[in-house]
Amino acid sequence: DTGVSQDPRHKITKRGQNVTFRCDPISEHNRLYWYRQTLGQGPEFLTYFQNEAQLEKSRLLSDRFSAERPKGSFSTLEIQRTEQGDSAMYLCASSLSSFSESYTFGSGTRLTVV
Amino acid sequence: SQQGEEDPQALSIQEGENATMNCSYKTSINNLQWYRQNSGRGLVHLILIRSNEREKHSGRLRVTLDTSKKSSSLLITASRAADTASYFCATDAEGRKGGSEKLVFGKGMKLTVNP
Numbered sequence: 001d002t003g004v005s006q007d008p009r010h011k012i013t014k015r016g017q018n019v020t021f022r023c024d025p026i027s028e029h030n031r032l033y034w035y036r037q038t039l040g041q042g043p044e045f046l047t048y049f050q051n052e053a054q055l056e057k058s059r060l061l062s063d064r065f066s067a068e069r070p071k072g073s074f075s076t077l078e079i080q081r082t083e084q085g086d087s088a089m090y091l092c093a094s095s096l097s098s099f100s101e102s103y104t105f106g107s108g109t110r111l112t113v114v
Numbered sequence: 115s116q117q118g119e120e121d122p123q124a125l126s127i128q129e130g131e132n133a134t135m136n137c138s139y140k141t142s143i144n145n146l147q148w149y150r151q152n153s154g155r156g157l158v159h160l161i162l163i164r165s166n167e168r169e170k171h172s173g174r175l176r177v178t179l180d181t182s183k184k185s186s187s188l189l190i191t192a193s194r195a196a197d198t199a200s201y202f203c204a205t206d207a208e209g210r211k212g213g214s215e216k217l218v219f220g221k222g223m224k225l226t227v228n229p
Binding site: 004006033035040041042043044045048055056089091093102103104105106107108110 | 118147149154155156157158159162202215216217218219220221222
């Protein structure tokens, strides 16, 4: 297990198209998080899962965004009808569910909406 | 919303010098963490300090935490060109007992170490 994997690394899409990103966490980590990061800013929380249950969603996660984690393993983040404002780096992280653990981040998926 | 705020926002130093960055936050916390991010990459965890700790060391890193002032500092000693990166502090949201549901990150500080 080499860490958290994200696919693809880069995605360029036309406005209005749907995109889906995948995240494979560290296998023994129960928690999985999605963050969005724009240039010059820190990561902003989108949503997180404890096993397969989605426990919290940010207000940033509009109706066009949906995330799943079937079987508590990998996760997907889908953005429907993309807008230029969705252009950002989408980061996935995982952690153990015990108290106050650190996160392991993937390298991110950079989305550009043209 | 971003809870932590790093200061300064950017710092440029010469190799071998020490770098100090500060983080202020707003609500009570269970722990505070520092992460590093190289350009275009994911974040890498550096160090975690719990609310009942005042100082922690890891290699060339020294972190302090003052819960009364709601602030933390990260000191990198004997800096190297490879330390050039953005540094973020992160806190668990609102200090809930029993564990942190999520981390809230600051805007980050860009450190440049010139060879």
